[in-house]
Amino acid sequence: MRLWVFNPLLTMGYTQTDAIGIYGFLLFVMSAAKTVAVVRSVVGFLMWQYRAVRIAKQLEVSRTSPRRAILSWFIPGVNLFKPSRECFCSPPRCALASCGASSGGSSR
Template structure:
């Protein structure tokens, strides 16, 4: 399996696992403990089971997050390098990675590079809306997620209504699921376009 495709599989698999784990964590937080008490389980045993489930899911989510970041960035590097070798893009594969880690620039540079790559690969202009939607959804998801974590931290000092915390958590998880679906669409749309372009180059003997 070519490197780009292999890493596309790794990245999307890890991204899906992260989203599923996030949804499972949401379900455990709100429904597991009451469910166990409904089974007449002892309070201590229910709390131990709840804590074990939360800890396991958090560890799995951390692992999925690391794997998804490594997988996506590695896939992106291979895609840009291949686009360079096909002489359809002059964008630096290294900048495709570094753009994610430079404060301020990471708010727009990765999107610009992905959008330009799609254009360089000959993708339909109308399909570029998917990349824009993915980027905007990602920014909104990040903002809501950051707000939720801040609210949880402040809750120890200033009491925040449980309903507000729960609603924010649900909104964040929903947005994450949408961002995940859009991200997968972007990865595989670019991947298919690149494979098609590579096949055409081979056919014409380039």
């Protein structure tokens, strides 16, 4: 950023002290924007995971609670000592099977 901001400020007639001040302010603004973007991304991902695990639990595909799924990101050791083996214990139940839908070919 120094090359494409600092040197043009000097060529526009700003003193070196003013250019350093403007450069510092621009660095602060860009850092703040980056922090906001990262926080929103993390919150959005955690909301998506909570909803996905909640829906999977309602469909009886997952035994993990949504709360535990979110807390496992903040307590990494939980996944090492209490592994979730639901993917390997039994094949997932088809959501359409509970509605009486047939898994065969067409009815024509």
